[in-house]
Amino acid sequence: MEAKKISNAYSENDTGHPLPLTMTVPGQSVTIVSINGGRGMKMRLYSMGLTPGVRLRVLSNGAPGPFLLAVRDFKVALGYGMAQKIMVR
Amino acid sequence: MNNTVRKKLIVALAGNPNCGKTSIFNNLTGSRQYVGNWPGVTVEKKEGPCIFGEYDIRVVDLPGTYSLTAYSIDETIARNFVIQERPDVVINVVDASNLERNLYLTTQMLEMEVPLVLALNMIDRAESRGFKIDIGKLSEFLGVPVVTTIGHRNQGTRELLEALVSFSSDKVSRINSGVHYGEEIEEELEKLETLIKDGDEFKDYPSRWVSLKLLEGDEEIGKIMESVCDPYSVAKKERIRGQLLMSQERITHIHGEDAETVLAEKRYGFISGIMKKAVTRPVEDRLYVSDRIDGILTNRVMGLPIFFGMIWLMFKLTFTASEPFMLGIESIQTWVGNSLGRLFTEGSITQGLVVDGIIGGVGSVLVFVPIIWILFFCMALLEDSGYMARAAYIMDEMMQKIGLHGKSFIPMVLGFGCNLPGIMATRTIETTRERIITILIVPFMSCGARLPIYTLFIGAFFGAQGGTVLFSLYLIGILASIILAKLVGKYMLPGGPSPLLLELPPYRIPNLRGALIHTWQRGKVYLKKAGTVILVGCSLVWFGSNFPWTLSYSKNYDALMKKAETEFLLGVEKLKEGTAEYSAAEDAYERGVFLLKSERASEKIEKSYIGTVGKIIEPLVKPLGFDWKAGVSLMSGFVAKEIVVGTLGTIYAVGEPGGSSDSLRKALQQDRWPDGRKIYTPLTAYTFMVFCLLYIPCVATIGVIFQETNSWQWTLFAVFYNVTFAWIVSFGIYQVGSLFGWG
Numbered sequence: 001m002e003a004k005k006i007s008n009a010y011s012e013n014d015t016g017h018p019l020p021l022t023m024t025v026p027g028q029s030v031t032i033v034s035i036n037g038g039r040g041m042k043m044r045l046y047s048m049g050l051t052p053g054v055r056l057r058v059l060s061n062g063a064p065g066p067f068l069l070a071v072r073d074f075k076v077a078l079g080y081g082m083a084q085k086i087m088v089r
Numbered sequence: 090m091n092n093t094v095r096k097k098l099i100v101a102l103a104g105n106p107n108c109g110k111t112s113i114f115n116n117l118t119g120s121r122q123y124v125g126n127w128p129g130v131t132v133e134k135k136e137g138p139c140i141f142g143e144y145d146i147r148v149v150d151l152p153g154t155y156s157l158t159a160y161s162i163d164e165t166i167a168r169n170f171v172i173q174e175r176p177d178v179v180i181n182v183v184d185a186s187n188l189e190r191n192l193y194l195t196t197q198m199l200e201m202e203v204p205l206v207l208a209l210n211m212i213d214r215a216e217s218r219g220f221k222i223d224i225g226k227l228s229e230f231l232g233v234p235v236v237t238t239i240g241h242r243n244q245g246t247r248e249l250l251e252a253l254v255s256f257s258s259d260k261v262s263r264i265n266s267g268v269h270y271g272e273e274i275e276e277e278l279e280k281l282e283t284l285i286k287d288g289d290e291f292k293d294y295p296s297r298w299v300s301l302k303l304l305e306g307d308e309e310i311g312k313i314m315e316s317v318c319d320p321y322s323v324a325k326k327e328r329i330r331g332q333l334l335m336s337q338e339r340i341t342h343i344h345g346e347d348a349e350t351v352l353a354e355k356r357y358g359f360i361s362g363i364m365k366k367a368v369t370r371p372v373e374d375r376l377y378v379s380d381r382i383d384g385i386l387t388n389r390v391m392g393l394p395i396f397f398g399m400i401w402l403m404f405k406l407t408f409t410a411s412e413p414f415m416l417g418i419e420s421i422q423t424w425v426g427n428s429l430g431r432l433f434t435e436g437s438i439t440q441g442l443v444v445d446g447i448i449g450g451v452g453s454v455l456v457f458v459p460i461i462w463i464l465f466f467c468m469a470l471l472e473d474s475g476y477m478a479r480a481a482y483i484m485d486e487m488m489q490k491i492g493l494h495g496k497s498f499i500p501m502v503l504g505f506g507c508n509l510p511g512i513m514a515t516r517t518i519e520t521t522r523e524r525i526i527t528i529l530i531v532p533f534m535s536c537g538a539r540l541p542i543y544t545l546f547i548g549a550f551f552g553a554q555g556g557t558v559l560f561s562l563y564l565i566g567i568l569a570s571i572i573l574a575k576l577v578g579k580y581m582l583p584g585g586p587s588p589l590l591l592e593l594p595p596y597r598i599p600n601l602r603g604a605l606i607h608t609w610q611r612g613k614v615y616l617k618k619a620g621t622v623i624l625v626g627c628s629l630v631w632f633g634s635n636f637p638w639t640l641s642y643s644k645n646y647d648a649l650m651k652k653a654e655t656e657f658l659l660g661v662e663k664l665k666e667g668t669a670e671y672s673a674a675e676d677a678y679e680r681g682v683f684l685l686k687s688e689r690a691s692e693k694i695e696k697s698y699i700g701t702v703g704k705i706i707e708p709l710v711k712p713l714g715f716d717w718k719a720g721v722s723l724m725s726g727f728v729a730k731e732i733v734v735g736t737l738g739t740i741y742a743v744g745e746p747g748g749s750s751d752s753l754r755k756a757l758q759q760d761r762w763p764d765g766r767k768i769y770t771p772l773t774a775y776t777f778m779v780f781c782l783l784y785i786p787c788v789a790t791i792g793v794i795f796q797e798t799n800s801w802q803w804t805l806f807a808v809f810y811n812v813t814f815a816w817i818v819s820f821g822i823y824q825v826g827s828l829f830g831w832g
């Protein structure tokens with residue numbers, strides 16, 4: 001329930017400036033804007049379904065540890081280093 | 090009988106990790122390859138035959154991969170098989186409950202013009218989550234045959250085979266639509282394709298695929314280009330490169346993003362188009378229940394305690410459940426030893442070999458097999474629950490501190506069962522640096538084969554605090570691995586950890602049948618070892634501790650016994666049998682004879698070949714508080730850790746007068762140094778266990794370390810480092826402990 005509220009509050013922010021994924025809070029739903037990584041990292045994330053434009057839900061923000069995301073129809077654990085490079089809105 | 094020519098077909102199973110490829114492989118071939126609920130279970134290519142109608146099908150199970158660009162060894166194996174070996178048909182297994190992402194690989198294979206049959210697996214899960222998939226439409230839009238399957242229940246296997254066979258006999262029906270990338274990109278693709286098709290350097294690869302890969306900047310295709318164009322066409326290479334740069338620039342200019350991003354987006358766009366038309370999604374939140382479980386299990390505060398609690402519970406269960414089995418086998422062992430012993434002439438070589446060598450040695454290892462089996466069973470349940478990937482997630486932050494990431498934790502947990510699969514599982518780790526470090530630390534994870542040693546010594550010397558003692562051993566192993574990871578990470582393979590990227594599979598209730606099969610598959614190895622390596626080992630130890638068969642003893646024991654007998658007979662001549670005095674004299678006589686026999690037995694074993702060797706190595710292990718018998722058993726433990734127990738069993742059985750009726754546990758409790766001090770105090774026992782935990786990976790593990798690192802240096806390092814480290818730690822424990830008088 002709590003998570004729902006937060007997510008609603010933040011989804012208002014859709015038009016705001018892109019922020020790194022690390023700035024999100026659990027329960028928030030965001031859209032990937034871009035990935036600021038090397039080609040290798042980008043292609044890996046793309047093949048796992050993390051592409052610009054995709055909606056994702058932050059299940060857990062583990063900073064400085066890993067993040068837990070729900071994206072498309074699965075869940076993925078993402079290290080802090082990668083989360084920093086994913087810009088979302 | 091059958092005079093039609095049998096048709097041969099090579100079929101590969103490819104798909105994302107954890108989508109059920111191995112389950113389907115097992116269904117097709119009747120094999121029992123390992124299935125588990127986490128990504129990266131299969132790390133090798135596995136083959137099996139399947140006979141269907143007039144077809145002899147060679148089925149190949151591949152590791153999972155998210156794309157045809159490989160980042161780790163297991164992905165490379167999958168990719169290379171599909172791209173280079175060109176199987177006749179690829180069964181693309183997709184997880185129907187996670188279709189969108191799974192189809193990404195499908196689009197890549199379509200571009201590669203791989204002949205595909207789609208196995209829409211886990212259709213049960215998709216349905217229970219409320220997805221409705223229109224198979225006909227899916228097949229039509231993708232241009233490939235689609236069959237629904239339920240891997241773990243062996244459903245849809247026949248339909249899959251039928252689709253496979255009709256597909257391969259009817260090649261015309263292949264209408265690969267694939268992704269349309271939009272006018273601008275298609276134009277660029279065409280330009281590249283024209284250049285590529287000019288000449289036959291790339292004839293082995295579809296030109297559209299080559300162009301796409303070039304646009305994406307795929308390194309592998311770059312290498313292919315270098316190799317195929319090399320000798321004669323520098324100019325052509327330049328032309329392609331020039332066109333490529335122009336095309337990439339143009340795409341970036343139009344779309345505002347680099348080419349690889351645009352291509353990925355277009356592919357997912359193509360997929361969502363199909364999803365919209367062929368799949369009805371549920372309205373409500375699908376991941377809700379599993380979210381709640383994850384909320385607890387991966388919680389920042391509770392996650393770690395829960396993890397340790399689960400591991401603790403697993404071992405508790407292992408020990409409690411295995412105890413009745415162990416006691417049972419132990420009494421069978423004693424009984425068989427005693428009854429078999431009577432069949433042979435007392436004191437003959439055959440009697441000794443059978444009773445002391447085989448039953449005393451192999452038997453004492455068999456006693457502990459239940460514990461290994463039950464541990465494997467618990468591990469199988471854990472692996473099938475979906476928790477493994479969570480453990481990797483929970484541990485990521487800690488692993489980062491030792492220069493690794495959470496994925497390295499999966500091999501470590503697997504290592505608790507057996508180090509071999511643990512080391513194999515490192516294939517999913519992307520960077521060589523982290524992979525090598527993980528390979529090196531896995532042997533410090535206390536495997537099932539070490540449990541017999543702990544159980545024996547804990548049972549003999551610790552009693553009630555057994556649980557704590559055992560827990561401390563596992564902890565020491567983990568600490569040792571942290572130290573090693575830090576050392577290697579600092580001095581030998583410097584560099585930082587790479588970030589974690591790991592899919593978390595849905596939780597599922599572990600499949601009992603699967604867990605039992607897994608337990609049997611892994612457990613039977615231990616039975617086999619008991620019947621082979623350990624049998625041979627214990628027989629050798631027996632021979633070594635009995636030969637030379639005739640010795641010149643320091644005393645004439647036979648004469649002494651004879652003398653005692655005559656003295657006894659003379660002494661009791663005037664006494665009546667049954668009186669108190671008579672029995673006192675009889676007791677004294679029997680004690681005397683027993684002492685003589687013991688003395689002879691221990692002199693015999695000390696003068697035997699093994700005793701001689703043992704005495705040579707004793708100075709090496711004496712600072713740790715061990716005698717030569719412990720030293721010899723440690724040497725044998727290099728072959729397989731459980732042999733340590735077998736060797737001790739054999740040596741003590743030989744060293745004991747009057748057969749091996751006493752359990753090995755008692756023999757250890759009572760063994761003494763020549764000066765009368767007990768050899769095994771709780772401190773020595775603890776030191777011994779620590780040494781066994783750390784000292785050397787078993788032969789099989791060393792072999793796999795070599796295979797996986799492909800380097801003698803790392804293999805030798807693993808051996809020497811571990812032995813030295815074990816010695817230093819054990820020395821420290823023993824000496825400090827003795828200082829405090831714990832001995």
Ligand SMILES: Nc1nc2c(ncn2[C@@H]2O[C@H](COP(=O)(O)OP(=O)(O)OP(=O)(O)O)[C@@H](O)[C@H]2O)c(=O)[nH]1
Binds near residue numbers: 127153210
């Ligand atoms: N619900 C459901 N579970 C399935 C089905 N098929 C397989 N599973 C389970 O899914 C998990 C993964 O199965 P595997 O066969 O090991 O998958 P894999 O594709 O070989 O996995 P990797 O080797 O890691 O790439 C196991 O827990 C299976 O029991 C299915 O049709 N439905």
Ligand SMILES: [Mg+2]
Binds near residue numbers: 152153
């Ligand atoms: Mg598999």
